[in-house]
Amino acid sequence: MNHGKLILSTLAGLVLLAPLAGCVTTHEQNVNAAEDRYQKIRAKLMLPLARQQLESGDLEQAERTVNEAMLVDPDSAVFYVLSGRIAMERRRLERGIHRFNRAIELNDEHAEAHYYRGVILQRWSKRDEALKSYERAYELEPDRPDYMMAVAEIMIDLERQDDALQLLESKLDYFAHNAGLRMALGQAYAVRGDYPKAVMFLQEAQLLDPDDIQILEELATAQLVSGNSDEAIRHLRRLTDLPSHLNRRDLKRALATAYQQTGRLGEARAVLERLTRQDVTDGVSWIMQAEVAWAMDDAAGAIAAARRAIVLVPGRPEGYLVSGMVWQKRGRYAEALRMYEKAERVAPDNGMPSLLRGVALQAAGKTEAASEAYREALRRQPTNRRAQELLAQVTEASH
Numbered sequence: 001m002n003h004g005k006l007i008l009s010t011l012a013g014l015v016l017l018a019p020l021a022g023c024v025t026t027h028e029q030n031v032n033a034a035e036d037r038y039q040k041i042r043a044k045l046m047l048p049l050a051r052q053q054l055e056s057g058d059l060e061q062a063e064r065t066v067n068e069a070m071l072v073d074p075d076s077a078v079f080y081v082l083s084g085r086i087a088m089e090r091r092r093l094e095r096g097i098h099r100f101n102r103a104i105e106l107n108d109e110h111a112e113a114h115y116y117r118g119v120i121l122q123r124w125s126k127r128d129e130a131l132k133s134y135e136r137a138y139e140l141e142p143d144r145p146d147y148m149m150a151v152a153e154i155m156i157d158l159e160r161q162d163d164a165l166q167l168l169e170s171k172l173d174y175f176a177h178n179a180g181l182r183m184a185l186g187q188a189y190a191v192r193g194d195y196p197k198a199v200m201f202l203q204e205a206q207l208l209d210p211d212d213i214q215i216l217e218e219l220a221t222a223q224l225v226s227g228n229s230d231e232a233i234r235h236l237r238r239l240t241d242l243p244s245h246l247n248r249r250d251l252k253r254a255l256a257t258a259y260q261q262t263g264r265l266g267e268a269r270a271v272l273e274r275l276t277r278q279d280v281t282d283g284v285s286w287i288m289q290a291e292v293a294w295a296m297d298d299a300a301g302a303i304a305a306a307r308r309a310i311v312l313v314p315g316r317p318e319g320y321l322v323s324g325m326v327w328q329k330r331g332r333y334a335e336a337l338r339m340y341e342k343a344e345r346v347a348p349d350n351g352m353p354s355l356l357r358g359v360a361l362q363a364a365g366k367t368e369a370a371s372e373a374y375r376e377a378l379r380r381q382p383t384n385r386r387a388q389e390l391l392a393q394v395t396e397a398s399h
Helices: 003-055 059-072 077-089 093-106 111-123 127-140 145-157 161-169 179-192 195-208 213-226 229-240 249-261 265-278 283-295 299-312 318-329 333-346 352-363 367-380 385-398
Strands: none
Touching: 003 059, 003 077, 059 077, 077 093, 077 111, 093 111, 111 127, 111 145, 127 145, 145 161, 145 179, 161 179, 179 195, 179 213, 195 213, 213 229, 213 249, 229 249, 249 265, 249 283, 265 283, 283 299, 283 318, 299 318, 318 333, 318 352, 333 352, 352 367, 352 385, 367 385
8 A cells, every 4th residue: 555545544544533532522421411410319319318317316327418418519508508507406506607608608598508607696696697697598588487586586685676576567467377476576575574465465376376385484474474463373383284394493483473463372382382392492482482471471480481591592682671571570670670781781772671771760769860771772762652752751750
């Protein structure tokens, strides 16, 4: 074969092989693309498994599953969110917030990433930043009442009660059957000191979800503070009878207070005596027992309980005050004054110890010293009407 024919033959071969090389390249690309699609599908199938493991509390296995998914699909925001939630459950908040930040970098419209970022910031007391995260989450998913209530809660923490109430009330019709929204409104009005409205919304919440124990507890507390003691007793008795609440001493003390407010002093005393028998170091219950005994005209029981309270909680004034009133009733003014003076020292902003000291001094015929005591009560509490009246009486009598 001459040289010219050899060149032609070689060129012909290259022309024939060129399409085959293109086919090989295209085939490899197709295989790679198919493999990539398969791996992403596999990663997505791992997502519900990891969520199930998280919800069941198997955090270690959930973390392994989500880490494997992230290796397969490193650009998916949803895996970073789930990884962040696992980190939160394991109390690794720094790692959690890094995961949520990365999720937001990948997809700024992932509402859940903003929400959980806000949760961590709130735990760190970075309330202004937390509010921005919650607001962004709610902006992205306005149908999520939990996002809206997170915004309202942080507004209340920031002392923006009016903004929180406006937000919550604007969605009452939209979330007409949401008990949580009404509970949040009840809590907001309670913080504001408007207990009648707090009771109203908490009652609505309780009607929508009668089995929610937290709602029932909030309602009973609001009823107690608002003076609706009979209803508070009904709900507190239900709560304190629950097996899960048998050791809730705070609720039992609240029940005793409700009994006391309705004049059922014997029942109040019975509750408090059970509490102090169960725990003789419960200073608060001893204080309440002393006050109930005094209201029942049981001076001996009152001073016995007051002495226990003074030993257990010497920094509170109530034990000294009850002791002082007992001594004063018995005509032992020196002992009474000593107790009132101790109460004044431990409660420098409370006008009651000074007022009672003035009453004891006045009863002992020391009107000038009584006047000074009433003035001290008014210095501590300028709007104390009883101190104003007693001071006026002493002043008028001295002229």
